[in-house]
Amino acid sequence: MFLFNTLFENVPLPLLVTDEKGAIIFANRGVSRVSGYTLEDLSSLALSDLCAPYERGRFLFAHLSQIKETTEIDIDFQRKNGKFFMAHLSFSPFHYSGRSLLFLVLRDVTRRRVQEGKKREDEERYRKLLEEKNRLEEQLQRSRKLAALGELSAGVAHEINNPLAVITEEAGWLQDLLNRPEWKSLPALADFQDSLREILQQTKRCREITYNLLRLGRPLDMQVQEVNLRGLIEEVVEQKVRETQEQSIKIQAEIDPNLPAILSDAILLRQVFLNFLNNAVDALAEEGRITVKAGLSPAGRVEVAISDTGSGIAPENLPRIFDPFFTTKSPGKGTGLGLSLSHTILERLGGSVSVRSRLGQGATFTIQLPAGEKGAIADAPQNSDC
Amino acid sequence: MPPRILIVDDEERFRLTLSKRLGERGLEVGATVGTGMEALREIREKAYDVVVLDVKMPGLDGIQTLEEIKKINPHIEVLLLTGHASVDAAVDGMRLGAYDYLMKPCEIEVLLDKINGAYEIKAGREERIRQAEMRGRADREPA
Ligand SMILES: Nc1ncnc2c1ncn2[C@@H]1O[C@H](COP(=O)(O)OP(=O)(O)OP(=O)(O)O)[C@@H](O)[C@H]1O
Ligand SMILES: [Mg+2]
Numbered sequence: 001m002f003l004f005n006t007l008f009e010n011v012p013l014p015l016l017v018t019d020e021k022g023a024i025i026f027a028n029r030g031v032s033r034v035s036g037y038t039l040e041d042l043s044s045l046a047l048s049d050l051c052a053p054y055e056r057g058r059f060l061f062a063h064l065s066q067i068k069e070t071t072e073i074d075i076d077f078q079r080k081n082g083k084f085f086m087a088h089l090s091f092s093p094f095h096y097s098g099r100s101l102l103f104l105v106l107r108d109v110t111r112r113r114v115q116e117g118k119k120r121e122d123e124e125r126y127r128k129l130l131e132e133k134n135r136l137e138e139q140l141q142r143s144r145k146l147a148a149l150g151e152l153s154a155g156v157a158h159e160i161n162n163p164l165a166v167i168t169e170e171a172g173w174l175q176d177l178l179n180r181p182e183w184k185s186l187p188a189l190a191d192f193q194d195s196l197r198e199i200l201q202q203t204k205r206c207r208e209i210t211y212n213l214l215r216l217g218r219p220l221d222m223q224v225q226e227v228n229l230r231g232l233i234e235e236v237v238e239q240k241v242r243e244t245q246e247q248s249i250k251i252q253a254e255i256d257p258n259l260p261a262i263l264s265d266a267i268l269l270r271q272v273f274l275n276f277l278n279n280a281v282d283a284l285a286e287e288g289r290i291t292v293k294a295g296l297s298p299a300g301r302v303e304v305a306i307s308d309t310g311s312g313i314a315p316e317n318l319p320r321i322f323d324p325f326f327t328t329k330s331p332g333k334g335t336g337l338g339l340s341l342s343h344t345i346l347e348r349l350g351g352s353v354s355v356r357s358r359l360g361q362g363a364t365f366t367i368q369l370p371a372g373e374k375g376a377i378a379d380a381p382q383n384s385d386c
Numbered sequence: 387m388p389p390r391i392l393i394v395d396d397e398e399r400f401r402l403t404l405s406k407r408l409g410e411r412g413l414e415v416g417a418t419v420g421t422g423m424e425a426l427r428e429i430r431e432k433a434y435d436v437v438v439l440d441v442k443m444p445g446l447d448g449i450q451t452l453e454e455i456k457k458i459n460p461h462i463e464v465l466l467l468t469g470h471a472s473v474d475a476a477v478d479g480m481r482l483g484a485y486d487y488l489m490k491p492c493e494i495e496v497l498l499d500k501i502n503g504a505y506e507i508k509a510g511r512e513e514r515i516r517q518a519e520m521r522g523r524a525d526r527e528p529a
Contacts, residue, residue: 158442161469161490162397168491169403176410207491214469 016104020065022047025101034087034108036080047104052076052084064102067093074109085110139352142322146340149324150216157213164203164210171199212337216324216344227264229302229369230255233292236273240281240290248287251277256295260371262302268345269369275338276306276365282329283310283363302371307364313357321355389435389505393418394425394451395467396443404438407494413501422446426454434462436504438497440490441468441475449479456483461511463504467492 008015014030027042035042035050047064048056055075060067072090079085085108092103175196177183186192237253244251273292280290288309297303313321320326322343327336346353350370357363391413395401401418408415416434419425423446425437437455441448452464466487468476476487485504488497 158469162400165491166397166400166403169400169407172494173403173407173410176407203491 014106014108016047016102016106018047018064018102018104020100020102022061022064022102031106034079034085034106035077041080050077052078064091065100067091067102069093074113077106086113135354139354142343143347146216146322146324146344149340150344153213153216153324157210160206161210161214164206168200168203171196171203175200209335209337212335212341213324216337216341222265222348223267224263224265226261227266227269228261229269229294229304230259232266232270233273233294233304236270236277237292240274240277244281247281247284249281249284249290250288251290251292253292253294255293258296259294259302260296262369262371264349264369268349272342272345272367273304273306275342276367279338279365280306280308280310280363282334283308283312285310288362296371297368300371302369304367304369305364306367307362309362312359312361313355313363314359318355318357388412388414389501389508390433391415391501392425392428392434392437394420394422394437394443394448395440396420397440404494404497408498408501411494411498413498422448422451422454425451426458429455429458429462435508436485436501437462437464438501439464439466439484441466441479441487449475449482452479452482452484461508463508465497465500465504 008026009028011028012030013028014034015026015028016024016031017026018024023046024042024044027039029039031037031042031050032039037045037050048058048061051058051061052075055077058075060071060073070090070092072088075087075089077085077087088107088109090105092105094101094103175193178186178189178192178196183189233253233255237251241251277290277292284290290306290308292304292306294302294304317326317328322339323336324340325336326340327334329336343353346367346369352368354366354368355363356366391405391408393401393405393415395404395418398420401420405415405418416432417428419428420443422443425439426446428434429437439448439451439455443451446454448466448468452466455462455464460483463485464479464483466476466479466484467490468487469490476484479487485507486500488500
């Protein structure tokens, strides 16, 4: 018995014996150490006295006698000096001399809990980072794909441009010939002329396409200067309002009065805004609402969100809308270059674009631009070929 | 006297048809050639007023050809023809003394205007030089 007493008292683990009401019958030095109470203090205390005040009303303390098998709980303790610590407590019921008693093992788990808490925070932070990373990754992927496609299309566009120039000259030459006096009496002269005009018209259309394509893959001529974004947005919105007068489309701009002027290229930005607005108008068909919101993001970047209440984008199309030539519009209505070009332009301007949409519930394109710092805009690489 | 024109473009049909169309408008296209080297030979051998020069050509490109032309005869005016993506190159060309640049395909009337503009400049300059020379001669003659 002596051996067990000595063991009980000196083992470094805090051990307690209480009666079925929780009154402490024995407590060892370990309990004294973690709680700050002397062994003498402890002999007159109840288990609940060691707990944090808010833990004392626990259901378990009122029903200790009903513990029939080993039970473990996490509970906050309060030291004699008032400091709290987190404990893991295991209760084992036993009988001795006809009395029901509880054998308790107490472990201070504060450090572990803190670490776990940290881990949770870390995990949360990590999850956020991962999300951010995925978003960036997505944009990077998109940029890479666009760069590769852009290069290819620029090559193709360039190759097509020369034959286009030849076609234009040949058709022009035929026009010249038809203008000679000796051809004046040619039967169906008007038909010839009309047909030639159409050929020239269509080569012009091709030329516009190759023009956009070339701009995808090649450095743009940038004119970086101070841009009054508010003025620019208002102007573009007004233009669209005029163009959609016939339809029941409401377009409004909500611009943060604190929006700073930015260093950018007004002409390119204008084209970008028009591309997004054109798409929004197309998505609305005949009626709906378009909102252009401009302000500062929490990170201090300039943010312009263009939302519409239109058709929205099918989830399977979402990853493809920035691809050159991806379009859901009929030929003549869209070539599928608007978004890829806008993406490329924004990137060159040090900005980015992201999209949120649900089919049938409209779409929001959010543009971010650097707010003023000059270095943010990538220097366009030089090129000298045609 | 209409300007004597040289067209330099590696696309044969383009330069031939362009030359016919300019001819139709009363201009005298002296020759059309397909490379920068041929262009330089033409210029050394014959008198030209305006060169219509494609920027993108295999071998000596338009910009290099322009530099060489200006070395052989700085008075010849050069009009650069560019595809879309070579606007940067064309702007470089302006710095090297090209008269102007045009995007391909171009409107024949626009090209015509630019050729005439280039020629007027060249003719005006030659006239001033001639007068200066005459004054110089007059100065040297005893009173
Ligand atoms: N606001 C929007 N709402 C619904 N779908 C959209 C919206 N914006 C873009 N899209 C979808 O993305 C596709 C690609 O858009 P993009 O602007 O690149 O080309 P396009 O509008 O079809 O043709 P282009 O702009 O060359 O005239 C569109 O065809 C459409 O399916
Ligand atoms: Mg579009």
